[in-house]
Amino acid sequence: xxxxxxxxxxxxxxxxxxxxxxxxxxxxxxxxxxxxxxxxxxxxxxxxxxxxxxxxxxxxxxxxxxxxxxxxxxxxxxxxxxxxxxxxxxxxxxxxxxxxxxxxxxxxxxxxxxxxxxxxxxxxxxx
Numbered sequence: 613x614x615x616x617x618x619x620x621x622x623x624x625x626x627x628x629x630x631x632x633x634x635x636x637x638x639x640x641x642x643x644x645x646x647x648x649x650x651x652x653x654x655x656x657x658x659x660x661x662x663x664x665x666x667x668x669x670x671x672x673x674x675x676x677x678x679x680x681x682x683x684x685x686x687x688x689x690x691x692x693x694x695x696x697x698x699x700x701x702x703x704x705x706x707x708x709x710x711x712x713x714x715x716x717x718x719x720x721x722x723x724x725x726x727x728x729x730x731x732x733x734x735x736x737x738x739x
Contacts, residue, residue: 633657634664642699654704679703685715694719 629650636646647657684697694712698705712719 630660630664633661634666637661637666642702644695644699644702644704679707679711681711681715684708685712685717688712688717 633646633650636649637643641649643654643657643661646652646661647654650657652660679701684701687697687700688694688708692700694705694708697703697708701708703711709719
């Protein structure tokens with residue numbers, strides 16, 4: 613049973629987590645990195661950071677961001693991964709993928725450059 617006036621252990625743990633998240637943000641970590649580290653969604657991570665006082669633009673569903681599409685496409689064609697582009701441009705993996713598809717950029721298969729080498733010509737996996 614909780615003692616009156618004593619914070620619940622879960623609340624204390626969340627407050628510590630939120631403090632660490634803000635410190636990571638202030639040290640330059642991206643929202644994607646912070647979300648992944650703490651096992652949270654990007655949206656929830658952003659909300660928690662804003663609640664902690666992080667200086668971020670207000671992001672709501674349907675609000676368009678200006679991303680340098682040509683640069684992102686060039687970086688992807690030069691070998692950058694979708695995940696690294698999402699981190700670098702502070703966008704979600706899905707946003708980067710949709711952007712590239714709209715630009716008619718061929719998306720590499722999961723597994724990177726070696727994925728094609730593991731497949732036989734008929735599309736089945738080599739084991």
